[in-house]
Amino acid sequence: xTISVWRYSHLALAVSFFLFIALASITGIILAFQxxxxxxxxxxxxxFNQITLSQAIPSLKAAYPDITDLSIDANQFLIAKGNDADxxxxxxxxxxxxxxxxxxxxxxxxxxxxxxxxxRSLFLHEAGRIFxxxxxxxxxxxxxxxxxxxxxxQRGVRHFFKKIVKENFAQYYHVVLGRLSxxxxxxxxxxxxxxxxxxxxxxxxxxxxxxxxxxxxxxxPKKKLSEFAIFKETKLADVQSIEYPFSDDPExxxxxxxxDRELAINQITGDILSDVPxxxxxxxxxLSLDLHTGRASAIWAIVLAVAxxxxxxxxxxxxxxxxxxxxxxxxxxxxxxxxxxxxxxxSENGNTFRFAGAIHQQLIKNGQTAFLAQLNDYKVYPQxxxxxxxxxxxxxxxxxxxxxxFEKLLDQYQxxxxxxxxxxxxxxxxxxxxxxxxFEVNNLLSRQHWAVPxxxxxxxxxxxxAEFGQxxxxxxxxxxxxxxxxxxxxxxKPTGLQSLxxxxxxxxxxxxxxxxxxxxxxxxxxxxxxxxxAIYPANDHRERLYSIGKVGNDIQLSVKLHRDGLGSGYLHxxxxxxxxxxxxxxxxxxxxxxxxxxxxxxxxxxxxxPFLGMLxxxxxxxxxxxxxxxxxxxxxxLYESAIKSNLSGGQLNALHVAFSREGKKxxxxxxxxxxxxIVAGVLAKKGAIMLCGSLSMQNDMIELLDHICQxxxxxxxxxYQSHGQILMDCY
Amino acid sequence: xxxxxxxxxxxxxxxxxxxxxxxQTTKYKCMLQMxxxxxxxxxxxxxxxxxxxxxxxxxxxxxxxxxxxKNLATWFKFYKSKPTNIxxxxxxxxxxxxxxxxxxxxxxxxxxxxYKLRFETAVEDNKYYEKDLEVPLTTEGIAGKTEGTGYIRYxxxxxx
Numbered sequence: 063x064t065i066s067v068w069r070y071s072h073l074a075l076a077v078s079f080f081l082f083i084a085l086a087s088i089t090g091i092i093l094a095f096q097x098x099x100x101x102x103x104x105x106x107x108x109x110f111n112q113i114t115l116s117q118a119i120p121s122l123k124a125a126y127p128d129i130t131d132l133s134i135d136a137n138q139f140l141i142a143k144g145n146d147a148d149x150x151x152x153x154x155x156x157x158x159x160x161x162x163x164x165x166x167x168x169x170x171x172x173x174x175x176x177x178x179x180x181x182r183s184l185f186l187h188e189a190g191r192i193f194x195x196x197x198x199x200x201x202x203x204x205x206x207x208x209x210x211x212x213x214x215x216q217r218g219v220r221h222f223f224k225k226i227v228k229e230n231f232a233q234y235y236h237v238v239l240g241r242l243s244x245x246x247x248x249x250x251x252x253x254x255x256x257x258x259x260x261x262x263x264x265x266x267x268x269x270x271x272x273x274x275x276x277x278x279x280x281x282x283p284k285k286k287l288s289e290f291a292i293f294k295e296t297k298l299a300d301v302q303s304i305e306y307p308f309s310d311d312p313e314x315x316x317x318x319x320x321x322d323r324e325l326a327i328n329q330i331t332g333d334i335l336s337d338v339p340x341x342x343x344x345x346x347x348x349l350s351l352d353l354h355t356g357r358a359s360a361i362w363a364i365v366l367a368v369a370x371x372x373x374x375x376x377x378x379x380x381x382x383x384x385x386x387x388x389x390x391x392x393x394x395x396x397x398x399x400x401x402x403x404x405x406x407x408x409s410e411n412g413n414t415f416r417f418a419g420a421i422h423q424q425l426i427k428n429g430q431t432a433f434l435a436q437l438n439d440y441k442v443y444p445q446x447x448x449x450x451x452x453x454x455x456x457x458x459x460x461x462x463x464x465x466x467x468f469e470k471l472l473d474q475y476q477x478x479x480x481x482x483x484x485x486x487x488x489x490x491x492x493x494x495x496x497x498x499x500x501f502e503v504n505n506l507l508s509r510q511h512w513a514v515p516x517x518x519x520x521x522x523x524x525x526x527x528a529e530f531g532q533x534x535x536x537x538x539x540x541x542x543x544x545x546x547x548x549x550x551x552x553x554x555k556p557t558g559l560q561s562l563x564x565x566x567x568x569x570x571x572x573x574x575x576x577x578x579x580x581x582x583x584x585x586x587x588x589x590x591x592x593x594x595x596a597i598y599p600a601n602d603h604r605e606r607l608y609s610i611g612k613v614g615n616d617i618q619l620s621v622k623l624h625r626d627g628l629g630s631g632y633l634h635x636x637x638x639x640x641x642x643x644x645x646x647x648x649x650x651x652x653x654x655x656x657x658x659x660x661x662x663x664x665x666x667x668x669x670x671x672p673f674l675g676m677l678x679x680x681x682x683x684x685x686x687x688x689x690x691x692x693x694x695x696x697x698x699x700l701y702e703s704a705i706k707s708n709l710s711g712g713q714l715n716a717l718h719v720a721f722s723r724e725g726k727k728x729x730x731x732x733x734x735x736x737x738x739x740i741v742a743g744v745l746a747k748k749g750a751i752m753l754c755g756s757l758s759m760q761n762d763m764i765e766l767l768d769h770i771c772q773x774x775x776x777x778x779x780x781x782y783q784s785h786g787q788i789l790m791d792c793y
Numbered sequence: 794x795x796x797x798x799x800x801x802x803x804x805x806x807x808x809x810x811x812x813x814x815x816x817q818t819t820k821y822k823c824m825l826q827m828x829x830x831x832x833x834x835x836x837x838x839x840x841x842x843x844x845x846x847x848x849x850x851x852x853x854x855x856x857x858x859x860x861x862x863k864n865l866a867t868w869f870k871f872y873k874s875k876p877t878n879i880x881x882x883x884x885x886x887x888x889x890x891x892x893x894x895x896x897x898x899x900x901x902x903x904x905x906x907x908y909k910l911r912f913e914t915a916v917e918d919n920k921y922y923e924k925d926l927e928v929p930l931t932t933e934g935i936a937g938k939t940e941g942t943g944y945i946r947y948x949x950x951x952x953x
């Protein structure tokens with residue numbers, strides 16, 4: 063499976079460093095509680111942010127004549143050092159206004175020290191520090207590659223915070239939480255890297271010392287400490303530490319370490335003797351420490367803890383995603399060159415492989431040579447009789463990563479002889495561009511001269527086993543293959559069989575003619591035009607599907623009687639009053655759009671069946687055009703009276719009939735080409751076009767409609783297909 | 794009675810002795826200014842050494858993590874051979890550019906008697922200075938400013 067460079071690096075980095083990242087995360091979560099624990103006994107003075115040095119310095123000097131240092135820690139606790147009035151050692155949290163002792167700094171908590179040592183150096187001193195520094199850097203790279211992956215997935219930065227479709231637990235929360243904790247994790251990784259680098263003096267610039275010209279120091283005029291201008295201006299909250307002068311000698315001065323610079327203050331006159339800004343790296347280092355440890359803010363500390371916990375979750379969910387993908391890897395028994403059945407998969411996450419794999423297995427079991435590959439590996443298959451494409455759509459209507467090159471490859475490699483094709487498109491109605499890539503593949507294939515569509519494109523919503531089963535059964539019948547899909551993929555037996563009673567049936571008037579049959583359903587059953595009726599003519603796994611038209615409250619089918627036709631023969635021999643079991647399969651992708659401003663219905667032959675019901679049900683009188691094609695008037699007779707009454711009832715606005723073997727010998731596409739403006743107008747105002755009938759008609763139509771879309775609307779047909787404006791139900 | 798007299802005599806002697814010895818020590822405030830070296834906090838030990846350079850007493854230890862003590866190699870040999878409780882005279886390690894003010898007591902009899910204060914420094918795994926600086930315990934030595942050769946820029950003392 064091709065994996066994009068970003069995803070590959072995201073995974074490779076994560077796999078190689080996950081142990082260290084996990085260790086750093088666990089210890090990080092624990093350490094996030096250190097600032098919280100430190101702040102617990104609150105030694106912070108009331109209104110700390112308002113206190114100036116002119117208040118604190120003199121009052122503390124008065125309380126402790128032998129005070130030497132004051133420092134303000136990250137919790138804004140003020141620590142006084144020196145000797146107290148009795149000559150004993152002073153080391154206490156004090157109140158800046160009164161000098162009252164509030165508490166004593168305890169020994170640093172040994173547990174936290176131990177965890178810190180593990181977190182930053184694995185107890186390995188320098189070597190460990192280098193290693194954890196690298197780990198932080200790797201985390202940074204993982205976060206960046208993850209960001210790129212989210213942007214790719216969401217199709218652009220603008221959609222970064224838009225809804226993510228939930229596919230499975232691990233994947234959904236990997237992305238959702240990834241977006242949420244992206245910023246904190248980037249900060250943790252960046253500051254962690256930076257802190258490690260400064261430890262090794264890579265970024266550091268030497269601090270400059272206060273340069274005091276001792277000869278220029280004045281010893282007058284004497285001012286009171288509380289009158290020093292600089293002390294009045296400076297808030298205690300902006301200070302890191304204060305060194306009191308070592309002695310009363312004028313040459314000894316106050317050193318005030320602010321957050322960004324260091325001041326030397328004459329202890330007699332209050333003059334600023336020196337003002338040295340710190341190098342940027344010192345300021346960055348302090349900022350990094352604040353951000354990395356959360357020491358300055360309890361709330362940030364909690365954010366860091368949550369982000370660290372998220373990292374652990376990413377490790378878990380990332381592995382789940384990877385394992386899931388790996389389990390979907392392709393194992394082929396036969397070579398591509400010798401296989402009759404080629405199964406091509408387009409899948410972003412490998413889910414689609416499961417479905418293709420099931421078919422692959424069945425084919426092998428049937429003694430067939432089958433080859434499973436990704437769409438990006440498409441080439442010439444000399445023995446191929448069938449190509450089946452199973453593809454998902456990625457992001458907003460794009461090709462999955464392993465199908466990105468398919469369009470180019472399809473141009474490049476022409477199959478040597480006709481190959482029957484079928485496309486199964488996987489998607490979810492939760493996305494706006496439902497199965498768009500599937501439709502594109504189908505359209506691309508329909509333009510290949512070697513491709514013979516065996517079935518129309520089949521869509522599978524949300525990996526529905528039932529919908530996939532529908533395709534599998536139909537395909538197996540068309541390919542004369544005995545395929546049983548593993549029960550874990552499908553609901554095994556047809557369920558929801560209902561008893562239907564024949565009300566009336568029209569006679570078949572000519573050879574290969576069609577007939578209408580009306581069936582009464584049990585009162586509880588719910589259905590509408592466009593749904594499918596599944597019958598089991600031989601009472602075995604063979605299923606035949608007919609498009610339902612709801613006329614009155616009954617089911618109306620339009621059936622062409624084939625010689626030896628299993629389904630049509632069965633329905634034809636039924637007599638009014640007879641009952642049989644059948645299943646109504648909801649087929650919502652082919653419902654008459656209730657909110658469209660206008661609808662164009664296109665059918666050939668018995669494909670008109672659902673439209674008869676839809677017109678009957680069009681009580682809202684939505685503007686509707688019907689284009690239907692038949693061989694001749696005799697075939698149309700069957701439907702004419704009903705349609706005429708729809709016309710007069712206002713349920714149908716215009717009727718266009720083409721007869722292929724009589725009169726002008728027209729096909730529907732001729733009518734539509736003539737009415738291209740109408741078609742384009744309907745699509746432009748967000749109306750819908752519905753197609754029902756044979757696959758060859760569908761292919762002609764798609765070609766024509768694509769031409770109309772391109773020339774009149776400047777969009778490709780797949781745009782309208784994916785927006786649900788072109789609905790098809792062909793066979 | 795004779796015993797009691799002797800006991801009182803000895804007791805008196807002991808008390809006088811004690812008073813004399815306490816009267817013979819002076820507290821010194823010691824200011825230590827570090828150079829602007831980069832890296833971890835420096836471990837510094839202040840010892841009283843005699844004229845031959847032999848250790849007499851540990852006065853102050855800056856740095857509390859015992860695992861780094863062995864890096865202060867020469868002092869550590871002395872400390873291991875005569876372990877004393879240093880917890881009361883232990884403070885925090887000092888980082889580059891910082892100032893540290895500590896207080897310790899020195900017997901007056903050691904002044905002007907050839908004794909010196911030795912400042913030994915080491916920074917974790919980095920360079921170790923056996924004699925970052927030595928302050929001669931003379932009247933001038935105490936009053937002056939002694940420049941360091943390693944992590945210490947200078948040391949000043951002031952009698953309390």
